[in-house]
Amino acid sequence: MGKRVVMTGNETVAEAVRQINPDVIAAYPITPSTAVVEYISQYIADGLIDTEFVTAESEHSALSACIGAAVGGGRVVNATSGQGLALMWEMLYIASAMRLPIILAVINRALSGPINIHGDHSDTMGARDCGWIQLYSEDCQEVYDNILQAVRISEHIDVRIPVIVALDGFITSHAIETLETEGDEDVRRFIGDYIPLNSILDIKNIVTYGAIDFQDYYFEHKRHQLEGLHKSAEVIKSVGKEFGKTFGREYGFFEGYRLDDAEYAIVVMNSAGGTVKTVIDDLRDKGRKVGLLKLRIFRPFPAIGIAEALKTKKVVAVLDRTSSAGAQGGPLFNEIRSALYNEPTRPKAVNYIYGLGGKDLTAEHIRGVYEALERIDKSRKIDRLVDYLNLRE
């Protein structure tokens, strides 16, 4: 049975990693994820886990070592933030192209410049096309649950794709929350044993990894990879169900909060979900038909399910915690709007950029968004397709 514990987000990541007891961890410290590697180092020093920890000299090397470890045929974990993820960028593509099940906890941090240590999604959104599965987490409970599920998802024989589990820097990583963790044995039973595939350490079956593909194979191999990523959706769904059966907390691609009969919906990822829910409860008491779609899976993007859930709404606001320089709004907005485009009926959709560099998002801002959605509905007019929340102009 699970037990209620009180932990920060970083400690939660470390606790999940302790229970997984991976074969190899390779990582490099960076705010706000540093505590993760510190906790894990202490667990190793105390003999709680016997993981090999490659204390890499950079994030590029950390992920390179993870790739090496993963081709060696065992469980591999890494954690980083912001600049660290940016420095890994080259290797992110290579890890996914090699179909290596690596778990990477990303404690979201704004990308420089200017340098900033606080949470926004520019780091993971910058990595959105790298071929990794991306799971987002509202709070510590979801962080914990996502990491355990990530192991099952990434190692599934139909998937074999690395997974990023994202949580908001400071807001989630450093805040102390109550959550339910499961017993070590139950976790171990749920994740199961690692099944090596084409291990480079299997000297009886010699493999070559990372051969050069010219015009005659590259495209075909990429297509295989894309197909694999799309197919992982089925596995994500079934693992989410099984997790629910096992531990009582079921997961899908997204969570709809009072969404079914809502006329005005907000779409967000990560910790902002909590703020929006509070506002919804309040507005619902006043008879307003407002709801939330909190996205959990950004890659592979669950377009069909989202279109289904949003197509009957009147107006939708998508909140992006990143800017996509020069684009028509943030990446989440573009995905959502595009998912709705071919629906015979569809809501109007607007975009709000918020929280860059850790700027606060309060209940007041969310209330303002819902008011704006009602205004748009009445006037049938969108003044600003892309707007900013809590910004001094």
Add this chain to the structure above:
Amino acid sequence: MAKLKDLALREERLIGGHRLCPGCGHSIVIRQILRTVENPVVIANATGCLEVCTTVFPYSAWKTPWIHSAFENAAATVSGIEAMYRALKRRGKIKPEKEIKFMAIGGDGGTYDIGLQSLSGAMERGHNMVYVCNDNEAYMNTGGQRSSATPYGAYTTTTPVGKIKKGKQQFRKDLTQIMVSHNIPYVAQTSPARWKDLTDKAKKAFDVEGPAFLNVLSVCPTDWKIPTSMGLRITQLAHDTCFWPLYEVENGRYKINYKPKKKLPIEEWLKPQGRFKHLFQPENRDIIAMLQEDVDRKWEELNRLATYESSTA
């Protein structure tokens, strides 16, 4: 130490059919090195001529487990493989009949320049691996641009010879010394021109516990602009002029392994190579003098540090 005949009979782990240029030093170096080990060897190869030419999908010339992931991270990649090996062995998940050995291979670009950090990190962490730098003194895979291993005055496509500049304007980085400063158990400088020197050093490198580094002068006939049949003979001139001394540092102790009977002037090494042709024009003779001075100073320094122990074949 092994006899040539025995080594020649050992199984080939880098086989023919690859696309390296005729006379390329890389395959000679790696084949000789791999023949010295009887254990299985897992290799991570940095981007470069050797990597590209030996693994054009769907083919692979490697009869040993091999990975290429990127240019600057061969040492980091092996760090991960070797860590996984230790973890799986400790946890009883693999039980190898013979210990697996680990080797990283990079060109001078992948080692002296872009991969220096990951190399340094891996050596400092003490992973059990042999790092082999195939030093052909420039970025050959991309058509011959300068690296920090390119000698002063050499023509490369990014240090061309023009009215004002006459080839590379900087002396080469002494990577072997940098590796010695990492205080790892074994560091050596060698070349395939002296097969016994190379194979003895490779064997020692694989035998030590912990990291070992081999800096191997590896001829590139294409960009050194020499006949393909002359590679090893010209490489020998690098030893006879003391441009590329053969030496090793075992647990901090320096040993010179080859002293030419008569130390040849640096011109002998430069003259046969097209990349140094311009240095022989009268107005550039001062560059040759500078090169000579540099070689003399370094050779003297090395002699101060080292004892002499021949590895003559």
